[in-house]
Amino acid sequence: MTSSDVHRSGFACFVGRPNAGKSTLTNRLVGSKVAITSSKPQTTRHAIRGIVHRPDAQLIIVDTPGLHRPRTLLGRRLNDLVYETWSEVDVVGFCVPADQKVGPGDKFIAEQLKKVARRTPVLGIVTKTDLVPKEQVAQQLLDLQQVMDFADLVPVSAVDSFQVDVLSDLLVQQLPEGPQLYPDGELTDEPETTLIAELIREAALEGVRDELPHSLAVTVEEMIPREDRDDLIDVHAVVYVERQSQKSIVIGKGGERLRAVGTQARKHIQALLGSKIYLDLHVKVAKDWQRDPRQLRKLGF
Ligand SMILES: Nc1nc2c(ncn2[C@@H]2O[C@H](COP(=O)(O)OP(=O)(O)OP(=O)(O)O)[C@@H](O)[C@H]2O)c(=O)[nH]1
Numbered sequence: 292m293t294s295s296d297v298h299r300s301g302f303a304c305f306v307g308r309p310n311a312g313k314s315t316l317t318n319r320l321v322g323s324k325v326a327i328t329s330s331k332p333q334t335t336r337h338a339i340r341g342i343v344h345r346p347d348a349q350l351i352i353v354d355t356p357g358l359h360r361p362r363t364l365l366g367r368r369l370n371d372l373v374y375e376t377w378s379e380v381d382v383v384g385f386c387v388p389a390d391q392k393v394g395p396g397d398k399f400i401a402e403q404l405k406k407v408a409r410r411t412p413v414l415g416i417v418t419k420t421d422l423v424p425k426e427q428v429a430q431q432l433l434d435l436q437q438v439m440d441f442a443d444l445v446p447v448s449a450v451d452s453f454q455v456d457v458l459s460d461l462l463v464q465q466l467p468e469g470p471q472l473y474p475d476g477e478l479t480d481e482p483e484t485t486l487i488a489e490l491i492r493e494a495a496l497e498g499v500r501d502e503l504p505h506s507l508a509v510t511v512e513e514m515i516p517r518e519d520r521d522d523l524i525d526v527h528a529v530v531y532v533e534r535q536s537q538k539s540i541v542i543g544k545g546g547e548r549l550r551a552v553g554t555q556a557r558k559h560i561q562a563l564l565g566s567k568i569y570l571d572l573h574v575k576v577a578k579d580w581q582r583d584p585r586q587l588r589k590l591g592f
């Protein structure tokens with residue numbers, strides 16, 4: 292058998308500080324938007340699986356929340372989720388952005404990773420290389436190399452696709468031989484309602500600041516085809532905030548902001564479903580949900 296006959300399959304996960312570019316890179320490798328992204332830290336809140344189909348391999352990328360110093364119960368739950376994921380994958384990609392110094396947050400992650408690195412290879416990935424000059428990328432690779440031993444080091448940019456194929460190859464090399472695990476064309480195993488809720492949250496994240504991004508949660512309550520039409524789906528969703536004052540901000544003057552969020556989200560949801568939708572958005576206060584175990588459970592954490 293030649294090496295080209297070998298089919299590999301398995302799991303990789305991306306870890307790194309919030310905002311390192313993990314989800315954007317996941318989407319780029321999958322070739323489709325399976326994870327939402329934003330300039331706000333701690334955007335990702337689930338372990339999202341994106342599936343890369345290649346002739347020689349099937350690579351499942353598990354995009355995880357950014358590791359950070361937790362300040363709420365939600366934060367602790369997210370960090371735990373990341374640690375759990377490490378034990379289930381064949382290779383870990385540690386993402387560090389090119390435009391920020393390798394800092395205490397990265398060193399902390401490296402210390403944690405060393406514990407799994409005995410069993411699981413870790414690739415060092417310098418992300419967002421389009422933001423800095425070449426020399427700075429080179430320096431960043433050197434700095435990253437200081438924090439732990441990597442199976443490989445690679446600079447990439449998800450924005451201009453620089454070296455994304457190289458990264459795909461490096462990840463695949465670490466996978467065991469195995470059959471296809473997901474059917475052709477399946478890009479994620481996230482349920483449709485979760486993807487929709489995430490697209491709404493992504494739209495709601497835009498333009499809000501301070502603590503508000505963290506306070507947002509979205510659930511899809513109902514999705515029903517309109518009775519007398521076969522080309523329209525009614526989607527009922529709730530945007531949760533933690534305080535009354537936040538509710539006013541999200542709704543905006545005369546409902547202006549919420550309408551803009553709805554318009555933006557609807558575009559993405561229609562593209563996802565390939566169908567027209569009517570999006571009914573409500574804003575509700577779930578007081579301090581990030582710290583409340585009962586409410587966290589209700590919201591799926
Ligand atoms: N210029 C540039 N920006 C990028 C690149 N990758 C990601 N970004 C931007 O960086 C920000 C964070 O990206 P995300 O992919 O959401 O980061 P993340 O690591 O998933 O963040 P969390 O989910 O919060 O942990 C977004 O504004 C992206 O558009 C890149 O290759 N180049």
Ligand SMILES: [Mg+2]
Nearest residue numbers: 313314334335
């Ligand atoms: Mg993310």
